[in-house]
Amino acid sequence: MTSTRPSGAPARARDLRRWRRYLADEREEGFVYRDLASRRSGSEREILLGLADAETRHEQHWRELLGLDLRSEPRVSWRTRALAGLARRFGSVFVLALMQRSESRSPYEADADATDSMAADERIHAEVVRGLAERGRSRISGTFRAAVFGANDGLVSNLALVLGVGATGVAPSAVLFTGIAGLLAGALSMGAGEFVSVRSQRELLAGSRPSAEARQAVASLDVEENELELVYRARGMTAEDAANRAKAVLLGYGELGGEESDVDEHEAIGSSLGAAVSSFIFFASGAIIPVLPYIFGMTGLSAVLVASALVGIALLLTGTVVGLLSGTSLFIRALRQLLIGWGAAAATYLLGLLFGTSLS
Template identity: 65%
Template sequence: MQDNGFRAGPADAKSVRRWRRRLADEHEEAKVYRELAARRSGEEREILLGLAEAEERHAAYWEELLGDEVGPKRRGQFRMRLLVFLARRFGSVFVLALAQRAESRTPYRSDRDAPPAMAADERIHEEVVRALAARGRARVSGTFRAAVFGANDGLVSNLALVLGVIGGNVPTSTVLLIGLAGLLAGALSMGAGEYISVRSQRELLAAAAPNPEARAVLPYLDVDANELALVYRARGMSADEAQRRADALLRDPKPLVSPEKPADDHEIVGTGTKAALSSFVFFASGALVPVLPFVFGLTGGLAALIAVVLVGLALMLTGAAVGVLSGAAPLPRALRQLAIGAGAAAVTYLLGLIFGATAG
């Protein structure tokens, strides 16, 4: 690695231990990218292999710095080994999101023995991984959104329903019946609503897309007097840029493409069937959680307490998953999800108590 005149500090025992950790972590990071590359093809594979080579370049720096003190090969930190395991087994967008977060927490900005160029490399690596993760997020966003919303709605709405009914002092059998009815009704409603929503959005996107048949009229346009430039101005270009694009198109006719519309809008939205199925399944799964204690014969306050605990854990899990996928810290998202769900359930329970007392 080019060090631009940078020199590391003296090789005392503490520094040697730190350098060995850095070396092991760099090898683990390189493994992560190679494992991810093994599950990709084309450009994404080349980019990931390029990142792996960069990490090996960093490892070479620490090896050179250690010299005779390099010692036996060591394993990296647990979180890096876990990333390697996940990349080998799954290779999903979640692994890329975790890798993005790992790159953002590079210790090189405060490590006096790491060249400034190495710290700069890691910042660029974060942006590369962010861009790769964005591609993956775009591919799964439609179905994932439906799954997360479905699971959260199922957890919160059915817990609120169950607690509200319990607050009204109804028999356990009635609580179970209402909980299962809420599960089925909510899952069907969510699935149908998601299907209509996605289908409508795809139809709106299709309506906004340029008509490919417009290309056929290009040879017949009057070169000196036509409205082709207005097409580009209507789609957001400045007057000068629109005129240049129109003139170039008349010289070399190509399909009219919106300058603002991404090519994968439909992929980001997803399909109506997948979104509906995902929403149905995850709503039902979430709505089943608060009913489980009653399914297994528990009653009263104990059943309600277990339902609340189970739902709380499930809400934190979905919140953490959203945090991981977005490349952010999972714990704050998990706690936010828990707070929102607990608030909604508490309000419904209080209303059940009020109306139950009134009815009594």
């Protein structure tokens, strides 16, 4: 299906506004793709420029519909320029995640003035951007996982600790020192745990790689009768596939280690030290928030409410960041973080009240 405006046919003001908005959106998406491409090379640059060219084709469609009603070119908004600035300063993963959401929510399928090919383009663009964003997500996944989990654990665990202890009726100074002790103990525990976890994971993966001795032995194997097939069968291949793979390796067409992943293993897992430092810092930064009201001298119910509100805002922010990077609903991710955090804190607070009542 194609959509063209007959020459001289009047257009309703509502249609003109919609067409101008679509034209502005296409211009802004093309601007972002070209800006990202200017800092990339190789295949990524070509892919981004290809996306920008497609947006230019879409622009032309809306220009033709607007005709003389276009009057002036839409300017690139401050929001789009800010996105480009964020990409230059912090990398492209956040921007690509936003572009993935934008492409996946295209209104063209339900718009009679957009062509079928344009609607199909937008669906494919979402998958292309998803693939580009996946590379960035893989590079930061290890440290990012430690950072998000650290901040979230600090927020929830220390809020629960502070509210639970405070509900027993102890002095405000005891609540303050309990919160600080929980911050230090939790941050050290998280940092140590992440260091051991990531280091162990890397060691386990290293133990799964072919050894240097096995690579050297390949050249001396008998082409007709060899045990190389058993290596691939042990990795889950069928007898036929294992035989073909072994023959290719022996004839020099393949490597013993198999196919290499496009994602660097070190980047995907993260460094043990980086994960440990991220966990420590982000746990501490999250755990300090529920203690702030007590640091500034607040007590009683007012301190509980302020601490809960501050932690709630922080949980919404961490949920939004996770939703943004994963390309899923920001609202659902943020609400889930908030409800889980507040739920855990409320349960501990109620237990503290019961414990305090039983002691009195």
